[in-house]
Structures are given as structure tokens and as C-alpha cells.
Amino acid sequence: MSRIADADLMPLPHPVRVDAAVGSSIEEIVLDRAGVLERVRPHLASAAVSTEWIINEVPGMLELTMASVGAPAGLNAGLAMLMLARARLRAQGDPILQVAEPLHAQLAETDLGSGLPAGFFRSPYPVVYVELARPSGLEIHNRASGLHEVEGAYIGSYCIAPYSRQLEGIGRVEHLGLDPARETRVMELTITGSPVGKDNALDDASVDISLFIQDDDACLETLLERHIAYYRSGAVNAQPGFEIPEQSETDLAAAVIRQLAKVLLYLNLPDAEQAPLPERSQLEQRLRGLGPKKAARIKRRMATAYDRIVIGPNLDAGAAQDPPQDPTQNGAGTARSVRPHWRRGHFRRIRYGEQLSESRLGWIRPVLVNREEAFGAVKAKPYLMR
Template identity: 25%
Template sequence: MKSGQNTTSPDLLARELDLRAREFLVATARTRTTSRELPPVRAASVGLVQAWEAWAKVLARRDGERYERWHLRPDRAYGPPGAGSAAMELLVEAMRINNPQFLRTMTQDEVQRPVLLASAAALYQVRPHAVIEPTAALQTWLAQTDIGEDVPASLFRLPVPAVFLRFGPQMAAAVDPTLWSTLDRPCTTTGIYIFETCVDERRDIVFLAVGSAPGNPQDLPYALQLCFTDERDSLVDHALNAAPRDGNAATAVAMVQMCTKVLLYLQTPGAIRTDELRRDETAARLARAGGKKVSKLERRLASRYNRIIVGPTQAIQYGSGEVAPHWRRGHLRMQAHGPQFSLRKLIFIAPTLIRADRLGASASGNH
């Protein structure tokens, strides 16, 4: 007998297979259903990871063998490709048991979209994670900021192994026209999952953008992977040269640059940052609970998520000269310093609103 050989009666096993398959499909569908909740918070609320693991375990009981590739792992060597492959196999097997007729008629997009969104949400949950929320003022700044070509790839670093970068109107407006240009309807970027995976001597960064479109009840994904083999290379060049690795990547350059600007800002001297990390608090409360209280508490705490609030509450506006109001673009670049100016450090020169006072005057004159 194989290790873990199933000893459950065939009827009981068949019923559990159907139940766990249905739970996994429901959790996957609800994770993708557009709502006011952020995608990773939504996934936690519907118990995606729990449904994923329960489905993988009952399949192991059926076959008498544990399939390690189906189980989520928190280590950085296990990234979106592994989680995506597992989600694909689990989804297809769940459909084969629960709804085989629909499986036969599903298009590639109908399979790929829930796989991308579910695998990203699940991997985010099992890794140390946080939502990064730029303030409206910082979003305005970054939409008017350029990245110097001398900024090296080594500075692209995540504050935690898994990030969901929340987009507001200012950031979305700078990214949406190119990112979703192939769709036949307008689409707004809700946010972007970002994962770092280390493979041998290579560092991979995977972006999974989540968009919502009017009249479409389900989120839309866009995935892109950047590979860093030489950390001294220009970060801008990596974004601009992504197209050869992915035929559609040229549409994602603005997305990559916006994510990069947020992460670079976090590393600049004087960056304003407030951490609200609830993971330890949640774990402690669950440890004190018992029995039926645990599942009830898990559901209530699911909407309380780790987040890092980044940026000032309001942009400082000042200017000089009799010119029309306009933004002078900001810059994230390397600055020489130290002995004989031989060292380099990252600096952020904020955008400046020139003649902000005239904006008020113009508005008053229109009444």
C-alpha cells in the first residue's frame, strides 16, 4: 500500500471530492468577483488558501499520494510560476469532477484569468505580505516624476516578500491607457501584486495587475515578469526592454515604472511611511480563541489587512515667476557624494507646482 493510501469508503470519498472541488471553485470565483474589497482581502475573506489546501489533500487521499507541487509554500524559491501551474491543475481537476460539461467548452481566457488571479492571491496570503497605499499627494507627485537612467536594478526591493500596490485615480490615469489598450472597453487598475523570486543567480520580479471594467463583474489580470541577471543594469532599461521576453510587455512599461517609483520613494531619505502590520495581532488573538470561535474570528479579522501607508498627506505647492500654472517634473536619480564625489545615493526631487496661486485665481475668475 502506498504511503497515505486512502481507506475511506468510495461513496464517502466521492462526496468529499465533490464538496472540496465545489468549495475550491467557489473560492476561486469569489476571489475574482469585483467588489469594494481589495483583491487580496477578498481572497482572505472567502478562505481561498484553506479551500486550495483542502482540495489538494482530498486529491492526495483519492490517489494515495501527496502531490507536493499542488501545495503552496512561503519560501522565495517558490514563486508565481509554481503557484500558477498548481492552480491550473487544481482548477481543471475540480471542473472535471464538478462541471465536466463546462470544462469542455471553456476558452483559454476563461481558464487562464481565474488561474492568474487565484494563484497571485493565494501566494500573497502564504508569504509575509502587505498592501502599499500611496497617499493622494504622493500619487500626484509620482505621476509627475521621472526615473533617472542611472538608477540600478539593485534598488528595486520589496519591503516584504509579497506586495499588493493599491492604485488610486492619479496613478491609474497614468497607467491605464497603455496597460489595458487591447481591451474593447475602458478598464481601471485596482492594484498590482508584486513578487520577488530568487532562481539560482537570477532574481525575478513578477507583476500581476488587477483591473476592473464597467459592466464586467469579474476582475481582469495582466501578468509580466522581469528577470534581473546583473543588478548594476539600469532599472529603466529593464522596463523598456521587457518586450522581447513578452510580446505584450511594451504595453506594461508605464505600469512597471509606476511601481518602481513607489518602491524607490520608500528608499529615499525623508520618505514618509506608516506601517500598520496586523499579522502578529491577528495570530495572537486566534491563539487565544478555541473551538468554533476560531473560524468566526478568522472571518471577522480577514478584512483587517497589513498595510504600509506611503507619502505626505498633502503636496507642498509653491512657485515663482509670472508663468502659467504647471508641474515641473520630479526626478528619482542617483546623486554623487562623499570623498571626491565617488559615492552614489538615491535621491527624490519632488515635482513642483509652479504658480499654484494662479490656479485659484483662474478658478475664481470663471464664476
């Protein structure tokens, strides 16, 4: 039964929300109705093909996409890209990472750092959904429904062969400095905007951007800037039906991409904190052996419950701060104290080993100076694992 108008679903992350709103797998409904499901299914779990390849190469998918959103793939991919991203996540077992609030705040106050190699920009999963803490402080734009708060993103990692058709004809080789003869690592980001404050649980927004990486030693910041410039250029017009985004749209998307990049960098740290939160699995265990009335209550809760891995420290352990200092006296004898503020952090490359031939990622965490004054007497709620 459809629950599209159910307000309780609005704050849920996209992969959980669409299943609960529609009542079944959205790709099963749309793709099967269009007669392409069985042609698409073998490719959903493949690491050798990107979602853009599926749209452009699987018979019937390009026509379905053009009919629904007017573009095969790109910055405003809409329903088709969201549907396939959801399907590919399902094919991998639905891994969801939830960024803890303290980590989200710290990463927002962290710079990527200069000279970081693109090789550190990797996901630990072939496809994963990263759920950002909210309020996320990030937005994306839908031309029909306006601004949406960013709730997270699907991140897919694929490897395309040399001379792939995906590099042909749309200016990517020239604008991104790619070599068609080399294998290319593709990081596919499908950013989702929350429907909170909109009409229904499916009144969301999306932005799709693919990053093409051939040199793991290349500077990550330069790589991101080059891709952002490419999506702002007229080269993307070579994709049928694609509209060049406005400057404000790419500016909003660029901020999200950098935050997601920092989440992935954090996950590559040797001391990254992760804790499973098997909310749905625990409800499934409780369901066994229950009578009809109690089972019905558990099943209603299961519609909005989901398993995920929470990443990041709790507030007390994670919010670094300066040691307390006595106020200084100015010339008039009145006390002064430093206003609460973040001292920004950064990621950096740490070389080690024989002749410093190896490297690993390090993080100089941001510091919240004068944290007691910032939070006053309010004690932070701990992040509990249920």
C-alpha cells in the same frame, strides 16, 4: 456566504475583495478541489521559486492552469496567477502598501532618470500588494470585459538558481541578454484591474510580467524597455497556449510597470514616509467582550477592513511648488500669470564615500507651479490615519 454581487466590495483592492466576495481563501477552494493544495503549500512562502515555477513544476498545476486559462503563465495569466499571487501574499502575512494620493500624483510626474542602476529596483517584502491611489489614471485590458482601471499589483521577489529550467526554451536568454550560468533575481508583477463598472466583484482583469535581473549595475530604464520588447515579440509564443498581446495591451501594461517601479524606488529612499493603518486589527480589539448584536456589526465591518501601510506624504507637506511670484506686465499693460502645470521630477543616483565608491538613491520631486490657481479656493482634504 458568497458576496460576489455586493457593490460595496467593488472598490476594495484585490486581496481583500476576493476574500470578502468568496467568504474564504480562494486558493483553499480551488486548489483543494483540484487535489493539488498540499503539493503547492510548501512552496508558497519560498523565495527560491517563482510562481511560474510552481505552475510548471508542481504536479497537477500545469493541467489546472491550462484548463482554466489556456496558458501556464505570461501576460494574460488570468485566474491561476491571481489565485497563486493571493496565496503567496497570505503566506507572507498579507503585507499591503497603500500609495497616498499626493505621492501617486507626484510619481506620475516623475521620470525614472537615466543611468539608474537596477539594484535600486527592489521590494522591501518577499511578496507585497501595492494598492495605487484611485483614480489611478492607468488601465489594463481584458479581452472579454474591456478596459479596467488599475487598482494595484502583487509584487513578488524571488531568486532562481543557475541553469534554471525557467530560462530554457522560450527565448528569454537571447532576448533579455541573460547568462544561464548566473543566479537570477526575478521581480514578478501581477497587475490587477478593478471590477468597478463591471458585472460583479470578481469581474476583474490581470496582467502578469516577470522581470529577470542579473546585473544590479545595469540601467533600469534599459532593463524595462528590453522586457517590454520581449513581451511584444514572437518569442513568448513558445509558452503553450500563450497569445502574443496586442500593441495597445503592452503599452498599457508598460505604463503601469513604470509607475510601480517608481513606487519601489520611493520605498528605497532614506526618507520614505510610511505610516501603519491597522484598521482590521483595531476592529478585532474592539470585538473582544462585546455582546452578540454589537459583535455582529463589528464583524460586518471587518469583512471589508484591512491593515495596510500608507506610503507617501500628505498633500500640504508633499506637493512642492514654486514660491509665489507677482504677475508680469505685457506691453499692453495687462497682467499675465503662469498657467498651473507640473514641472517634472526625476530619480537620480547620488555617489558618495571614498572616491565616490558608494551610491544611494535621490529624488528631485516634481513641482506644481502656481498650485493656488490649480486648486482655487478648495482646501484639500487631509489624509487621516485612523
